Amino acid sequence: MHITASAVSLNVDDVPASSAFLATHFGFTQDMAADGFASLSRPDAGMSVVFLRRGLATLPADQRDDHASGLILAFVVDDLAGELARLESEGVPITMPLTEEEWGERAFQVRDPNGVIVQLVDWKGAAAG
Helix, strand or coil: CCCCCCEEEEEECCHHHHHHHHHHHHCCEEEEEECCEEEEECCCCCCEEEEEECCCCCCCCCCCCCCCCCCEEEEECCCHHHHHHHHHHCCCCEEEEEEECCCCCEEEEEECCCCCEEEEEECCCCCCC
């Protein structure tokens, strides 16, 4: 198998709100959109993010009403403190403060208007294995 692209697909109630949040605050570009659907990407992300409206008839019946709860969109960044300051200055509520784990991971989280968790992370403190 040869994989040519990757995407994560999340069911939300308000597709335009989640799409605008990723575009405005995280630099994603909307590549495709239709009623109840948006696909976003950025060249350095390594994957696309797709938002589907909950209840969309094209989804299998056992998935239509699922919400993206419990999932975290995690993006590794070079300047974690700088991104935290930028998002705060843009008025984005920080829902998990900057934390550092004993294994070296540093991260903080925000939520989009649909409750999708976006985590920015770096591994600069990680010990070499």
